[in-house]
Amino acid sequence: MSTQAMRGTVTIEEVAAAAGVSRSTVSRVVNGSTAVSPEALESVNRAIAELNYVPNRAARSLASRQTHAIALVVPEDTTRFFGDPFFAAIVSGINSRISKSDYVLNLFIANDDPGDKTTSYLRSGAVDGAIVVSHHTSDTFIDRIAAVVPVVYGGRPVRERERDYYVDVDNARGARVATEFLISRGHTRIGTITGPLDMPAGVDRLDGFRAALADHGLTAAAVEDGNFTAADGADAMRRILETGDVPDALFIASDLMARGAMNVLAGAGLKVPDDVAIIGFDDSPVATSVTPPLTTMRQPSFEQGEEMAGILLDILAGRSPRHVTVLDTELVVRASV
Amino acid sequence: MSTQAMRGTVTIEEVAAAAGVSRSTVSRVVNGSTAVSPEALESVNRAIAELNYVPNRAARSLASRQTHAIALVVPEDTTRFFGDPFFAAIVSGINSRISKSDYVLNLFIANDDPGDKTTSYLRSGAVDGAIVVSHHTSDTFIDRIAAVVPVVYGGRPVRERERDYYVDVDNARGARVATEFLISRGHTRIGTITGPLDMPAGVDRLDGFRAALADHGLTAAAVEDGNFTAADGADAMRRILETGDVPDALFIASDLMARGAMNVLAGAGLKVPDDVAIIGFDDSPVATSVTPPLTTMRQPSFEQGEEMAGILLDILAGRSPRHVTVLDTELVVRASV
DNA sequence: CTGAAAGCGCTAACAA
DNA sequence: TTGTTAGCGCTTTCAG
16 A cells, blocks of 8 residues: 555545546446446546545535535434434334445534534535435424425424425324223323424424314313423422322323333333323334333334435435325333323 | 626735735734734725635645644445434534534545545545544554545544544443443343444454453353444344344343334333343433333443544644543433343 | 635546 | 647635
């Protein structure tokens, strides 16, 4: 390996010289153009390998106006991002799809960023497009990003516009199915622990819950909200217990919150499902790690991630994918109901 | 907001024109040079705000040979990355330090990347430096990255060289302290579940364990290894149970593995700490979420992350930080011993 | 303190 | 199929 190869400063010019062709031809080879003779191809490729040439990203991006990078923007703090298996699943899905393309994924945990550097970074042409998961009403910086690069949302965006692209799960229907299952089991005093009400997913699940109840002439026995975390589920459960009026069943908008609630219930000497039946949402790994195993609505998060990435890739490739995709949820019956 | 501002294509040229100065002056203002008159400063800043100007990253990077981006490289699969609170803590620490600087953090979950795109991306000048956590013997692509940009390792790198920068915790000492604590409690038939032996952290903890035992004329009652996950801890525990010869105490190299092991123990009708005393490593949130709460060696992962980021920032600023930093661990006594 | 001029390394017409 | 020629938007001497 030559010294300059070690220094990582080989330019297209040197490759061209070594291969005995012009810069343009090297560029064509690097970019996979077919209009190159076999001999030229061969000698350029050899020169590239010998010199250990890697095209300079900035120069390429400046000239082509493309970065081949995609941002994954998570408007949450690190704790919640890492604490919730939902993100693990959705990021895996995104990563799986992106890694089959020639794009790279940059991750931005945006909430931890006081100076809003994320926004100006993304607006500075650092990426070709962005995927936003976990979108809150208060996250106005997203709009500023969407003004500059195509954005695909995970979940219905908070201020939906016609031109928005997003992949959602049918939260309202999922909540409705879950609640109806509780009703079908003979429960009548049914409460809920909702997700954050500044997120469409939180609102939609609450709506579905209420709709199911209304269909059967019932009203909510309790409504408390949380931010999808186990700690919030525990807090919400405590608030419900404090009312002294414990529901006989609970629809809880995330498995993690269900786990927190179940802990509190156990501490209070209440049995699941005998005293309180519980149904969660997600079907994440925690659903099977709690005792008793959690009945829950499965949402296809990995697939959601793959789909989002696929749509963004389509947009970037100049295709015209569907704007709205809604994936279905599925009831998974275990022992908590 | 003007149309061009919306399109995000305002260039330094237009700002200069609007402010009635030259490109150079705008550049000076943007880069915080002091050699600008108050009037020029004022009018440039106004033009920037009015036009909503954001400097083009690629152009700036091409001209200045800096990207102001740092890569966080995690050679693990997504599942383990998201499943282990250790990463949450270390990433929080890194993020916390970086977000106070004017650098941005790009995350690469490198193992999921079949075509080794991460390597060529990082070698293409896309970042100014990299932080590598969870380094395995087999991860040779790291060397190719380290040849091009400064790298700071979390934990002693697998092939340590003098010029390497890293921040480690004193794993050997931590394991030793943990094991000695078990011995001091009167245990003599002590086993261990180690971390992966292709990682220095795994090896060092095993060494410390063995050293403590040797000091007291004891030998290991069982040695099984795992990849730091709960599932691996459970598997290892099963293998130990299968020998029919159950140790009366276990040093387990991660809290997550301890949790897995405790589940298996409970399933086998064995009580912690009465039948088997257990001490873990990490003091992650899982330590307090298991029953009984886990005695464990606390490692300062958040601080480790902060320190790593600080060192890289120092290198990039042209300072000369210490190459090796070793942080201490601390025994946290709870009910599992 | 300011502006002019020369690139940074690459892509993309346009000719040949 | 190939090379020549302009830039992409910015930083950075170097004069003034």
